[in-house]
Amino acid sequence: MAGERSAELVVLGGGPGGYAAAFLAADLGRKVLLVDTETDPGGVCLYRGCIPSKALLHVARLLTEAREAEDWGVRLGKPRIDLDRLRAWKDQVVGKLTGGLGDLARKRKVVTVRGYARFRSARSIWVDKGSGDTETITFEQAIVATGSRPVGLKLLGELSPDRVLDSTSALDLPEIPPRLLVIGGGYIGLELGTVYAALGSRVTVVEMTSALLPGVDADLVRPLAARLETTLAAVLLETRVAGAEEARGGVQVRLEGKHAGASDQLFDRILVAVGRRPNSGDLGLENTQVETDEHGFIRVDAQRRTDEPAIFAIGDVAGQPMLAHKAAHEARVAVEAATGRAAAFEPRAIPAVVFTDPEIAWCGLTEAEARSAGRTVEVARFPWAASGRAATLGRSDGVTKLVVDPDGERILGVGLAGPGAGELIAEGVLAVEMGATVTDLKLSIHPHPTLSETLMEAAEVFFGHSTHFHRPRRKS
Amino acid sequence: MELMAKEMKLPELGENIEAAEVIAVLVAEGDSVEADQPILELETDKATAEVPAAFAGVVKTVHVKKGDQVKVGQVLITVDDAGSAATAPAKRRKPAAGKEGRKETPEPADKPESAAPPSGQEKPAADAEEARTDTPAADKGAGGEDQARRHEEERQRFREKQSGPAAASPAVRRLARELGIDVEEVPGSGTGGRISEEDVMAFARRLIATGGPGAARHPAAGRTAAAGPALPDFSRWGEVERHSMSGIRRKTAEHMAHAWATIPHVTQFDRADITDVEAFRLQYGERVSRAGGKLTVTAILVKLAAAALGKFPRFNASLDLDSEEILYKKFVHIGVAVDTERGLLVPVLRDVDRKSLTEVAVEMSELADKARNRKVAADDLQGGGFTVTNLGGLGTTYFSPIVNWPEVAILGVGRARPEPVLVDEEEFEARLILPLSLSYDHRVIDGADAARFLRWLAEALENPLLLTLEG
Numbered sequence: 001m002a003g004e005r006s007a008e009l010v011v012l013g014g015g016p017g018g019y020a021a022a023f024l025a026a027d028l029g030r031k032v033l034l035v036d037t038e039t040d041p042g043g044v045c046l047y048r049g050c051i052p053s054k055a056l057l058h059v060a061r062l063l064t065e066a067r068e069a070e071d072w073g074v075r076l077g078k079p080r081i082d083l084d085r086l087r088a089w090k091d092q093v094v095g096k097l098t099g100g101l102g103d104l105a106r107k108r109k110v111v112t113v114r115g116y117a118r119f120r121s122a123r124s125i126w127v128d129k130g131s132g133d134t135e136t137i138t139f140e141q142a143i144v145a146t147g148s149r150p151v152g153l154k155l156l157g158e159l160s161p162d163r164v165l166d167s168t169s170a171l172d173l174p175e176i177p178p179r180l181l182v183i184g185g186g187y188i189g190l191e192l193g194t195v196y197a198a199l200g201s202r203v204t205v206v207e208m209t210s211a212l213l214p215g216v217d218a219d220l221v222r223p224l225a226a227r228l229e230t231t232l233a234a235v236l237l238e239t240r241v242a243g244a245e246e247a248r249g250g251v252q253v254r255l256e257g258k259h260a261g262a263s264d265q266l267f268d269r270i271l272v273a274v275g276r277r278p279n280s281g282d283l284g285l286e287n288t289q290v291e292t293d294e295h296g297f298i299r300v301d302a303q304r305r306t307d308e309p310a311i312f313a314i315g316d317v318a319g320q321p322m323l324a325h326k327a328a329h330e331a332r333v334a335v336e337a338a339t340g341r342a343a344a345f346e347p348r349a350i351p352a353v354v355f356t357d358p359e360i361a362w363c364g365l366t367e368a369e370a371r372s373a374g375r376t377v378e379v380a381r382f383p384w385a386a387s388g389r390a391a392t393l394g395r396s397d398g399v400t401k402l403v404v405d406p407d408g409e410r411i412l413g414v415g416l417a418g419p420g421a422g423e424l425i426a427e428g429v430l431a432v433e434m435g436a437t438v439t440d441l442k443l444s445i446h447p448h449p450t451l452s453e454t455l456m457e458a459a460e461v462f463f464g465h466s467t468h469f470h471r472p473r474r475k476s
Numbered sequence: 477m478e479l480m481a482k483e484m485k486l487p488e489l490g491e492n493i494e495a496a497e498v499i500a501v502l503v504a505e506g507d508s509v510e511a512d513q514p515i516l517e518l519e520t521d522k523a524t525a526e527v528p529a530a531f532a533g534v535v536k537t538v539h540v541k542k543g544d545q546v547k548v549g550q551v552l553i554t555v556d557d558a559g560s561a562a563t564a565p566a567k568r569r570k571p572a573a574g575k576e577g578r579k580e581t582p583e584p585a586d587k588p589e590s591a592a593p594p595s596g597q598e599k600p601a602a603d604a605e606e607a608r609t610d611t612p613a614a615d616k617g618a619g620g621e622d623q624a625r626r627h628e629e630e631r632q633r634f635r636e637k638q639s640g641p642a643a644a645s646p647a648v649r650r651l652a653r654e655l656g657i658d659v660e661e662v663p664g665s666g667t668g669g670r671i672s673e674e675d676v677m678a679f680a681r682r683l684i685a686t687g688g689p690g691a692a693r694h695p696a697a698g699r700t701a702a703a704g705p706a707l708p709d710f711s712r713w714g715e716v717e718r719h720s721m722s723g724i725r726r727k728t729a730e731h732m733a734h735a736w737a738t739i740p741h742v743t744q745f746d747r748a749d750i751t752d753v754e755a756f757r758l759q760y761g762e763r764v765s766r767a768g769g770k771l772t773v774t775a776i777l778v779k780l781a782a783a784a785l786g787k788f789p790r791f792n793a794s795l796d797l798d799s800e801e802i803l804y805k806k807f808v809h810i811g812v813a814v815d816t817e818r819g820l821l822v823p824v825l826r827d828v829d830r831k832s833l834t835e836v837a838v839e840m841s842e843l844a845d846k847a848r849n850r851k852v853a854a855d856d857l858q859g860g861g862f863t864v865t866n867l868g869g870l871g872t873t874y875f876s877p878i879v880n881w882p883e884v885a886i887l888g889v890g891r892a893r894p895e896p897v898l899v900d901e902e903e904f905e906a907r908l909i910l911p912l913s914l915s916y917d918h919r920v921i922d923g924a925d926a927a928r929f930l931r932w933l934a935e936a937l938e939n940p941l942l943l944t945l946e947g
Contacts, residue, residue: 123712310709340706342653348641408668410643435643437668 005111007033009338010125010139012117012283015043017315017327018145019101024335026108033137034110035117035127040102044147045324046094048168053191055090056171057355060198061419064231064357068394081199087173113137118284122308126284141310141338144290144298145327146283148276148316153183156244156270163251165271167192176200177268179233181253183241185212187354189273190224193232194356196271202233204267206255208240213354217367219381220360220417223397227358236262244270278317302344303337304330312338326350349413349432353422358398361425364413364432365403377412378404380438380462382454384418386469389449395419400454402438404462409437420451427455438462483551484515484530496520497723498544499850503553507535516540516552519723519818520854527552644671652676657683684738685797724819735881743876743888743915744926748934750892751908769838773910774812774866777889779836780936782808782828783943785862788929792861794882795920802920811860811880812840814847821847822880824860868892873911884920887933888913910937 011022014036022034022041038047045051066076105112115129117137124138150166162174170192178201182193185207197203205212205228212228212235213221228235238258244251250266278296285292289308291299297320298313300306306313312334315327329347336343349364370377384390384398398418405412414428431441442459446452460466486496496518503515514526515535533555540552642659644652648671652659655676662679664671710716721729750773757771764771785792785808794803808829811822823843828836846852863880868891877888890911896904914930921929936942 122709305706309706337706342656343650344653346649405668408643408670410668410670412641434645435641435668435670437670439667 004136004138005033006138007031007111008140009033009335010035010117010137010142011145012125012142013043013145013147013279013315013317014038014041014101014112015145015147015315015327016045016324017147017331018043018143019105020328021143021145021314021331021335022110023104023108024332025339026110028335028339030339032108032110033113033139034105035113035115035125035137037114037116038098039112039114040098041105041112042094042098042101043145044149044168046098046101048171050324051097052090052094052171053167053195054355055093056086056173056195057191057357059086060195061357063198072394081176083173083176090171090173118282119287119290119311120284122288122310139310142312143331143334143338144280144283144306144311144313144317145315145331146279146317147327148278148322150272151275151277153241153272153274155241156272159244159246159251159270163246163269165269167271167273170196170271178202179250179267179269180204181206181241181251181267181270182273183270184273184275185209185214185235185237186273186275187213187356189271190228190354190356192271192273197231203231204234204236204262205232206236206239206241206259208238208257210238212237213360215368216354216360216362217401217415219367219399219401220362220415223358223399223417224354224356224360226397228356231357234259234262241270276316276322280317302346304334304345305337321350321352323350323352347433348435349429351425351429353425355422358395358418359421360415360417361421361428362413362415363425363429364411366413366415367403370403370412376406378406378462380404380458382458382461382466382469384451384454386457386466387451387454388468389451389453390418392449393419398451398454400424400458402441402455402458402462404438409439409462411436411438411441414455416454418451418454424452424455427452481536481554481556482531482533484553484555486518486527486546486548486550486552487530488548495545495547496525498540498542498546501538501540501542502526503529503535503538505535505538509533509535509555517850518546519850525853526851529555531555642671643669644676648673648676655680681797684734722818724821728820731881732878735878739879739881739884740918741876741879741915742918742923742926743913744923744930745874746912746914746927746930746934748910748912748937749897749907750910750937753937753940754892754908764834764837767834767838769834769836769841771833771837772840772866773868773892774864774889775833775837775840776937777866777887777933778810778812778825778828778840778864779831779833780933780940780943781810781862781864781887783936784929784933785810786829787932788925790921790925791885791916791929793884793920794861795884795917805861807861809860811863811883812843813863813865814844816848818850821852821857822860822863823847823852823856824858826859862886864889868910874913876913877915879915879917884917885926885929886915888915 008031009025011018011032011034014034018034018036019041022032026032034041036043063079066079069076113127113135115127117125117127120126120136124136125142127135127137129135150168152166156164167188176196176199180196180201180203182189182203182205185205189205190212193203193205211218211221212225225235236255236259239255239260240257241253242256243254247266250268251270253265253267255262255265278298280292280296280298288311290306290311293299298306298318300313300318304312304314304318314330314334316322318330330345333343333345351361351363354360365377367377367379379401381399381401384400385396387396390396390398395418398416398421401415402411403413403415404410411431413432414425416424416428438459441456442463444456446456457466457468461469461471464471498516499519500517502517503509509515509529509532511530511532512528515529516527518525518527535553536556537554539554540546546552642662643664644659649659651673652662657676657680659671659676662671662675665675666672753776757773757776761771769775789804792805792808796803807827809824809826810828811824814821814823823846825836825839825843831839843852843856846856860880860883862883863886865877865886866889867875868889871891873890875888875890877886879886890913892908892910894906895909897907899905912930912934914926916926
């Protein structure tokens, strides 16, 4: 039996929420201990999520552009993909970043403990380090940042395990399956579907609802949906998988719904991307006052404090949206609150980015939210067909839009679809957070020729006098 | 005989008082009440008040109970009105019982004039919000339920903010939060109502100057400045118990925190030889008690302080930061701190300079009794220009009282003790020495003024005839 250690702050989970919290607390002079199942911090985001998927999406983009270059007079020939090299490169990206985080933890004197932590009481955790080695660690305050995990599908339980992928195993690139079925038309399914399609798989996406990326404004999804028509084998909306069984030459899938009779229903692998679930079930929360809601999210207040005053929760385990940057921000709020500052989690704009091709990004109020809240907004749209920079990229299918409060002409939300939308949305976040008006955006000079001009031009569209897009304003 | 069901609503309680806590219900269903008979006892922020029946009748339904927060205009009881019975129309609907009776009780067809002031029923949603923040007692239950409610409220507020966010940058929002201000309440001066750092600062200054709604925002009193860190979990070290703060406790906490946070305090000490005053007090005490008062050291000090305020008008002033002016009061009203079961109250004696010492003593006894018996009215607690607080009865000597804002000075009095004093250069004599402590607002009063004021008071105590020399 190991002995007993203590820390002023214990952080459970080393993802982008957990390590951000641990590092900030250490910078503020706290004695911090970070428990994670990996040696170096990083969490799902670095090991099994954002970072490896973006490395692969970069490759996908490259492959797509190489193909498109033929139209521009550049023939590169058929790419040959060395899957082992590709995997090694991706792993090297991940290793470099997580190793760097390990260094940063050591430099800050954050003690890292490798193992699985559960609460033993509201003052202590119990860390299972594997092979019977356990340790009790007492703390004054704790931050739960244990994240989430992919939801599985029971009806695929009969299949051989290597037939079924989730976001984690899909990123391990076991092979390039000739025929891949993606269940779930959300951002994870579409991002990974895009990767495998670019690498050469015939990808079919099945989505239960009537649209891809449910909840995202339709005008932003449209350019993506149009492009996926050409890059994917099929997108089957309002359809669900009713069953799947091993058959000769693959997995025979039974569909129900609108496309129940779709012709091609034989696949080599199935990627399940139907959602993620908070990791709150096996944390020993019953030994504390911490409460969870009906979805398993830990209940927190604006300071991210749980019902147990000394315990905070951040990131995926503390509620939607499950996004790394939201977790990192919550980490700062929780640590500041824990150290006595009047911090609160009250963002006006949490950016969301879907790293498909084209990318989709939005922040603040969406049109759909405004509608369901019965709130009157004005929307100004600038189509990228009128952007010089988009034309030079051969990508005129994008759109930039502003959701505006008609009274104060304040920008409440920004939406973008097009290559690089994920980078461009940052300006939208700043505009919304600062309470910028459309005039502020219009009067800020944007560099030419860039896609960022589309934001300025959208502001001009609002007043009916965009230089490159003629649409007189409807009202005076 | 058909009776007319009528509602008795909470009448206006006084300036700026919109809600109060029920501390006793004095009637029960079925009781007959006379007009003006007390039906409820309420505690507002500082005063206790009885609510008299507006008309006679038989109590049909009591809509409130002890501990409830009631608002002006809220229905307290429904009464079968004896007076209107003869003329009442021959229809009688049954009023619904229970706490929600306010909404469900039928309005009388012909509302008599004696019915209380306009009800708050029709008020817009904004007022409902107000009500929530104005009734902090409701937020302070015990245990997990309380916590859950707090969570829910915070979520609610968070949602509200999401739907109608103020146009303020994250840095401005943080500033507001750290000042304990809800940024949604700050008027923005910029384009599209944008709120700047200056707007928040100006709002904070206004709040401080008016003691405004910022206090109400923070149920846990006194947090007008940055909310402090959360309490540690004391249950780790042993058993604890939680009690909600009473109205008086909350008000005291808010008031003191505000005074302490805004007034640069200095306290000076002095001693007065009151041997002769004491002899006078014993000699004439009987005469004053025949008049119905008690000739106490405090009464004498209050009377002398009135003279001192005439001589040093700065001590009877207030600071107006907005206009950058010092306001001098042409009247001499002096508050006297009274220790009651429910906490500290400071009833104010009016026009002390124009009253005889006997009158002062009599009135002080009356006010102190009212304060202790919860009969003091809100008006009795306002308008002072200077405060005297005597802890001598408890045996203390020196202390540094907190200035009772918006006043600028307060006199603390300790217990007089016999001490050997050198007289005639060789002989010690036992003299009765009274410890005096004067706290003041250094923005208005300088140390030298304070020293003069306190010395003047001490000398007046030692030789009251000096007063006559100066006129």
